Amino acid sequence: MNAAQWIRSRQEANELQYWFSIVGYEIHDHSWNNRLYLLYVLIFFSSWILMTLIFFANGAKVIFNYLPPLDPIQATIFVVLLLMAMWFNYSLWKSLHSSPVRFSEEDALLLCQTPVNHRDLVIRWFWMPWIKSFAPFLLIALTMGFFIVEISLPGRLTISFLPTYILTGLQTVLIILPIHFGLFILNWLIGILRLQKDKERYWMPRIVMPISVILSTLILVLTISPSLETFLPLGQFTGIEVVSILTVAGNKNLILVWAIGWIFIVILFTGMAKAAQTFNLSRAAQESSVAENIRTARQYGLVSYAENTQNQLWLGMGHKPANQSVFPGASILVWKDIIQSRRIFRLSSLSNWFTIFLLMFSFALLPERYSRAFILSIWVIQISQISVIRLQNDLSRWFIVRQLPIPFKKFLVYDLIKACLFLILSSLLGLWSSSIFFRIPMDGFAIYIPGIVMGNAGITAYDVIRQASSEGLIHEAVPGVSILGVFLSLGLILISYLVDYLLPGLPGALGIMIVSLGFGIASLLLASNAYRNLAQK
Amino acid sequence: MEKIQNPSFTHLSAINLSKKYGSFLALAPISFELKAGDITVLSGPNGSGKTTLLCCLSGLIRPTTGSVTVNGFDLYRDEIEVRRRMIFVPDVPRFYSELTAWEHLYFIAKANEVEQNIDRKAEDLLHKFGLWEAKDLFPHHYSRGMQLKLGLAMAFIRPFDVILLDEPTSALDAEGVDILLDELRFLQQQGKSVLISSHDKNIIQRLGNQRLNIQKGVVEVG
16 A cells, blocks of 8 residues: 555656646755745635635626515526536436546556455555545625625725634635535446446446436526425525525534535545445446547647547447538638537537637626726637647647648638637627617627627637647647737727727727728738748757 | 650659758759650658658649649649659648548549549559458548558559659558559550659669759759
């Protein structure tokens, strides 16, 4: 077990090193300078996260005010529970198809074939995934706490409210923590029970998944219909208690719920440890090593490699031939793009487009310039990532692409056009749905969307090609969107804002369209030039 | 009926071609020509720079010095014209995950504006390389030898004057090697130029009217 302990500690240290390296901290440097820098990083990010979450809580207050007659606190709790139910069901679905205990290829060779204590190994492997899974819920819980302060404290908020914010935030975290922890253990327990000894329980997904979905739905219904609470003791585990604790009943109930929660957790954890004794490690490694490789590749920036491996898993063995294209030459790229998109389509692929839709949906609701600028920034970053997916995929097949007798400008246009069209459509659909749902006029920003999307796609394509090298592309290492690319895209939004500010009305609208398209065309020319020189690097 | 090239016609000309990575000389300056009907064998030990030379010739990597012309077209100034006339088959071909073997052939043929008989040509090639039964599979499920055969089929489905092959026999079975050699001899008769890298002595003896021997980046014309 010492060897397993040592390997896992190294893996955790690597993971930690990765996250610290993002903020520029070198974990192996023990100098005072570096320690002071860590202190600075901790203070900076704590304050930044605090302020951002307060900002989000404020935004949530504005959005939830549009949801009468539902009580805002109840609505928030409903959203948190909805997120938690979605996360749990998705994790459970994954655990029922692939082991929740994930081993790398090295683990499979070095650990899973050796006579280690399975229970100790599983428990040792448990903590890091749990912390990573809890992190987003920690932020959600804090936002929820801040939101409750926002709506319960009267008058203008000042710095003197900061302790109240922090205390309420922590109180909410204390409530969410056992719920998340319990669900996480339950998820692992079910995944471990599926792979026992030398047999796989194929029936489990068919039984467990529907039960989980039904129970989650019931809990969600209970949250918005408190009168039903008495029928099931599950209310203890729902956010209804959170409302009563934070607003009415005080700390007595909090301790009770906590105690009940932790009793459940101890029972579940004991069950998991017992089941782990007969857990089939080899089978788990077989199921999870590819997924683990994909995760590692993604973490180290080999996005195209990770995407290709994931797609290969999804695609299966083969496919009947697609309908033939009638057009020769460059237009065959469209035929290829359609086949590729169709074959790797899954529900999760829609999440990108749905995010774009949601961003524009909420954009129309925001009244003032600064909060709109914030949403626009996220929208721009998102469209940057999506617009070049096909280009990145093609560049990862450098041997094929480089040898096609197709001029690069044409190639680039064919690679970007489909993504641009869908981005424009989903953005416009977001604005339009918002106007229909809330009965407000269609936002004037709609007219700028085509220009900004196309300009942004051009900028991002230039950014990707600018960073690429032929040596890297031969080995499938395709660059992602860089910080410079993000800044250039944000610059486009800033210029659009300036044009709008300086030239209000129709001239401004025309100005923004001309500026965006100008940016797009200039970027395409730059990208074409960068491509010509790419083999030089 | 394919047009047979004049044997004295120079298809590919490399002048003073070299490649450096920082201070490391991967390929010392070399000049040579591939004439119509030439099969040139590029030999040398692992890491001697064979693949670097082929990548420089094909434009996948830009050389530090020198130029490459194909049928008089400069590799970088007239890139599209060169692409129409030259093809490079790497030792480990890569494929689109989402396209089947048959669709890869169709895609390459269409992109190269092959108008007639694509289906028949694809079928013939797949039969010839023993891939017909696996035509609807995704190539990532192929063995390395099968992937190499598909890479060769993708090259042969489109027109070209010069073909560059990087160790094509390294993963092929004996039957595959025979098919490839027959195909190369046919290309020779058609007046095409072939540059093939290999360290298989048998292949070197069976093929080639010109030899390029490469040692630590220095090429000797044999």
